[in-house]
Amino acid sequence: GISVLAAQKVPDIIDLIAGAITGFSQTAYIIIITGGLGSTHDDVTREALAKALSVPLVPFEAALRAITKRTPPGADPAAFIRQANLPRGARAIMPETGIAPGIIAESKGTLIFSLPGVPREMELMLEAVDIELLALGVKQLRPVVERARLTGIGEPQAARLIEPVLSDHPDITVNILAKPEEILLTLMTPGGESADAKMKRAFSQVLEKLGESVFSIEGESLPEVVGELLRQRGLTLATAESITAGQISSLIATVPGSSDYLKGGVVAYANDIKTALLGVEEVVMEEVGAVSAEVAAAMAEGARRAFGADIGLSVTGIAGPGGATSEKPVGLVHTGLATPLGTETFQKIPRGGRAGVQLKTAVAALDHLRRYLLDEDRRQDG
Numbered sequence: 001g002i003s004v005l006a007a008q009k010v011p012d013i014i015d016l017i018a019g020a021i022t023g024f025s026q027t028a029y030i031i032i033i034t035g036g037l038g039s040t041h042d043d044v045t046r047e048a049l050a051k052a053l054s055v056p057l058v059p060f061e062a063a064l065r066a067i068t069k070r071t072p073p074g075a076d077p078a079a080f081i082r083q084a085n086l087p088r089g090a091r092a093i094m095p096e097t098g099i100a101p102g103i104i105a106e107s108k109g110t111l112i113f114s115l116p117g118v119p120r121e122m123e124l125m126l127e128a129v130d131i132e133l134l135a136l137g138v139k140q141l142r143p144v145v146e147r148a149r150l151t152g153i154g155e156p157q158a159a160r161l162i163e164p165v166l167s168d169h170p171d172i173t174v175n176i177l178a179k180p181e182e183i184l185l186t187l188m189t190p191g192g193e194s195a196d197a198k199m200k201r202a203f204s205q206v207l208e209k210l211g212e213s214v215f216s217i218e219g220e221s222l223p224e225v226v227g228e229l230l231r232q233r234g235l236t237l238a239t240a241e242s243i244t245a246g247q248i249s250s251l252i253a254t255v256p257g258s259s260d261y262l263k264g265g266v267v268a269y270a271n272d273i274k275t276a277l278l279g280v281e282e283v284v285m286e287e288v289g290a291v292s293a294e295v296a297a298a299m300a301e302g303a304r305r306a307f308g309a310d311i312g313l314s315v316t317g318i319a320g321p322g323g324a325t326s327e328k329p330v331g332l333v334h335t336g337l338a339t340p341l342g343t344e345t346f347q348k349i350p351r352g353g354r355a356g357v358q359l360k361t362a363v364a365a366l367d368h369l370r371r372y373l374l375d376e377d378r379r380q381d382g
Contacts, residue, residue, distance in 0.1 A: 018048040033114040147186050149217075152364065172202055181359055240278055243316060243357070274299060280295055333348050
C-alpha cells in the first residue's frame with residue numbers, strides 16, 4: 001500500500017551502491033535494499049551503506065554472538081564475522097534463518113532497510129520492516145489486488161479487450177506481464193471504503209471480456225487446471241510427442257497425483273517409431289509428411305489406443321532452426337486430440353527460438369485439451 005517511486009538494480013560495486021542510496025534519499029522516505037549481506041568478497045552492501053551514511057562499520061555484539069554460533073564447522077570464521085559489522089548508529093534485524101542480519105539505518109529523515117538477497121531470508125525480515133513502519137505511524141492501506149492467468153491469447157489482444165472496462169475504472173491500475181507460456185494480468189486499486197466492491201465489479205467485467213483465455217484466477221498453473229478437469233470428469237490421458245520431446249507429459253506430471261489421469265506417453269521423433277508404437281501408416285507420412293494434420297491425428301489416436309486412455313493428445317512440428325521448407329516454416333505445429341467423440345487437429349505457428357517454440361507448443365496443446373474439457377455439449381454427449 002506504499003507507493004513505489006523507483007526501483008534500481010545495481011552491480012556489486014561500493015561506489016555505485018552508495019550513490020544509489022544517496023540519490024534515492026533525496027526523494028524517498030523509505031529505501032529497501034536487498035542483497036550483498038553475505039560472506040563472500042562481492043557482498044559489499046554494508047560497506048556501501050556506511051559510505052553513503054559517512055560513518056564507519058562497527059561490530060554489533062548480539063549479531064557477532066549469533067553468527068559465531070551459526071558459523072558452519074570448518075568454515076573461515078573471519079568471512080562470517082564480517083557480517084556482524086553494521087554502520088555506526090544502525091540497528092540489526094536478527095535473522096530467523098541464515099546468518100546475515102539485516103540492517104535498519106536512517107539518513108536525514110529517510111529510513112533505510114538493508115535485507116538479504118536470499119528470498120526466504122528476505123521475506124521473513126519484511127515482517128520486521130512492517131512492524132518498524134507501523135511503529136513510526138506509517139499508514140499501510142493494503143491495496144485490493146486481483147490476478148488472472150491467461151493463455152491462447154496475445155498481450156495486445158488482451159489489452160484491447162479489457163481497455164473499455166478499465167477506462168470506466170480510472171482508479172484501477174493494470175499490469176500485463178507476457179511470458180512464453182502465459183500472460184499474467186494484475187489489477188490493483190488503493191484500499192479504502194468500497195474498494196473491494198469496485199474491484200469485484202471491474203474484475204468480473206474483465207473476466208467476461210477475456211472469456212476462456214482465462215485459465216486461472218486462484219494462481220493454479222495450467223497443468224494443475226487441466227489435471228483437475230480430467231480428475232473431475234474421470235478421464236485419462238495419453239500423449240504422443242514429436243517436436244516437444246516429452247514436455248507435455250512432463251508438465252502434466254509436475255502436479256502431485258497426476259498418475260490418476262496420466263497413463264503414459266511416447267516420444268516419437270523418428271518416423272519408424274511413429275509407425276511401430278503409434279500405428280501411423282508409412283504411406284501417410286510419405287504423402288503428406290510427418291509434420292501434418294493427418295499424422296498428428298494418427299499419433300493422437302495411436303496414443304489413445306496404445307495406452308487405453310480416454311483421450312490422446314499429440315504434437316508434431318518443426319522447432320528449427322533447420323528442417324523448414326517454403327510450405328512448412330519453422331514453428332509450424334500440428335496438434336491432434338483424439339477423444340471418444342472423434343479426432344480434431346489444430347495448426348499453430350509459435351514464434352521464438354527452438355526452446356521457445358517447444359514450450360509454446362506444449363502449452364498450446366494443454367490449452368486445446370483444457371478448452372475441450374470445458375465444452376459443455378461434449379461433456380453432456382460424452
